[in-house]
Amino acid sequence: NETQDSFVPLILNLLAVETINHTPKMRLCLLLSLPTLALSCIAGYDSVFDGQCLKTINKWNSHAGAKEACEDDDSHLPFIRSQEDNAQFHPANSDGAWLGLSCNGAKFVWDDGTVANFTNFKANQVCDETQKNTVYWVAPDGTWNVGETTTRYPICQRDTRSWICDTYYLLQQGKSDDICYLFDTKNTLLPDAEATCENQLAFISPIHDQAMNDYVKRTAVGYGLMGGVHIGLKSVNDKYIWSDGSEADFLNFAPGFPDPSFGECLAMGTGLFPGKWMNIDCDTPLPYMCSKPALTYDESVAPAGCSDDGEFYPGDEIYSPTWGSATGPSYCDYAVMDLDKSKKVTVEILLFESNSCCDTLTIYDGLFGTNVLKKFTGYYGITSIVVTGTTNAIRMEWNAKSGEHVRGWHARVGSV
Template sequence: GLICNTNTKRWQWSDGSPLDYKPPSYDSNLDQPCSTGTSWDIHEGGYWSNGTNNITKSRTLYVFCTLQLQPPLSGDGCDGVNEERVDGTCYQVRSNAVSWQDAQGICRSLGSTVASIHSLEANQFVRREALVQGAVNGIYIGATSPSNTNTFSWIDGSKWDYQNYYPGFPIAGKGQCLAMDTFSNSGEWMNMDCNSRMGVACARKAESPHNNCTAGPWNEGQVIYSPGYPYDASEPCDYFLTVPPGKRVRVQVLLLEANTCCDRLVMEDNLLGGNIVANLTGEVTGQYYTTLSSNFMRVSWQPKGGVNVRGTV
């Protein structure tokens, strides 16, 4: 994986990292200004040899690949950057000073909505997280009053079972959006004009692991998860899918996250001994696969380790 950096004329690894290790014995070219058109290989005894790529003889060499592992998923269902769980909800604060409309877009990009708050614990947590993230001049929370009155409701449709208004707020006509004062110790709320620019608290329900492997029966439109998704992808499982005679089975892979070295999702036409419809690994999202001739499909999740990946949905 050594390549020549044409700017510095120094050897570096092909992933951009510096050459910070040299073996006990190696070709002296490793210490010289580099040039393109050459390659490196390891000989018996660990010697690093340098040669031209334009060789006339054909050679067969082994190749060793490396993969940067992703950090392990947490066990609380909140795996985003700076995302924490309170009351079964994952909260995340962004300090960008934006309008209400842009705040909604930020949360959507994180798979969340602007946060509804249902307990003192959650309110205190969101305020502390806002300070950690530098959002000291207030943040949007997810309630609005479309009629610009003093009646607010959560945009995610959840029950209004907790509130922490400043005394005298909300004030009718002052603004249709709700903000938390992160500068105050108690994180009190006030209504604001929706064009005001401040940070935003986002929230989503924490994911729960799907622990069981079962062959079915599965119904049309039902979502199927690999065992342990999204925290553990190491358990194999076969799924047997059936539609009425004369029809074909069509499956959408909403998400596949598998190690290309080891883990596979295999779909077969029929339940046993059928043609392969798909043999998938790596990352796949939103793709459809249909049986060729049968009203049966066997879907087989075949991990060999399932290390630091989520599995499939």
């Protein structure tokens, strides 16, 4: 996916950068320690089973090509270590998928070097010198087969990560106002860039001090983006306002700027006048960075299990029964109501993370019946999705058959 692949993850502590490691996608390593945080999948990956994050790359590849494609995305071909994993892998595997499995001449081994103690071959397979370097794939029915001289869509796998930024990346500024960000290296028109950020509950990054200005400049230059980047600054009623609504308390214009004769939009120079701001034509496509405040969730607020009465009203917060602890399967029903019969009740999903193999939140219209308003499964992350009933009551059913290594969900009741 071009859009997802153009978002390049960087992690930087402005106060303590140690080294730059040149990998297929340049990664910044840093000196920092983080507390234990909630788990999530990186952007573009979905939690399918037991918190394992999977992503299909929509390009046919040989086994070697598939392995390289996953490694370029800092992931690997799937490891399936148990019968349960094999069964739960099925929803992601509609066309057959390469495995990160090979024969080393004596044993079946995964690409991380561990021995495969579980296999599920369709026919009896041996691993000896005659089969050395043989690779394998898993069919849609879950059976494993000897690799063929063919191509398949790669499914890449990576572990969940502990993070407070959900699908974004943490930028520590040595302050209490740390931010989360994504840098898009693809040239994009400003309105499209703004819309992309807003769809992710973010904004084109405001720049309120020299440190942030330097970071945006260094990041762009580090990727060889020497044609400038968008900044979300506009002139409104003779004041400069950032796209998040905050007023400009730091300005860094190049000599002779601002000058509206060059255009109504503003960008940061990265080759010419690096780090300085200049007017540009608004039809100029450039890279950009989205950012939003770092968010945390209080995992202590969750009830231990289902609510005693299961009734919730406007203003109430609802948490999944194993919120934050990911302790396994659970089943709960929730009655969501407004006592005013002239109202339509709403549920806003604020965070949702489940295993798409087997964890589902279904929202029904009314307290009885089977009219489904919305069904949630898999990974949405921190979000804001409002489901509205046709009356003053709806019913929610949470059915988690796995519930492992994911946070669950958080919702808020309202009415209109």
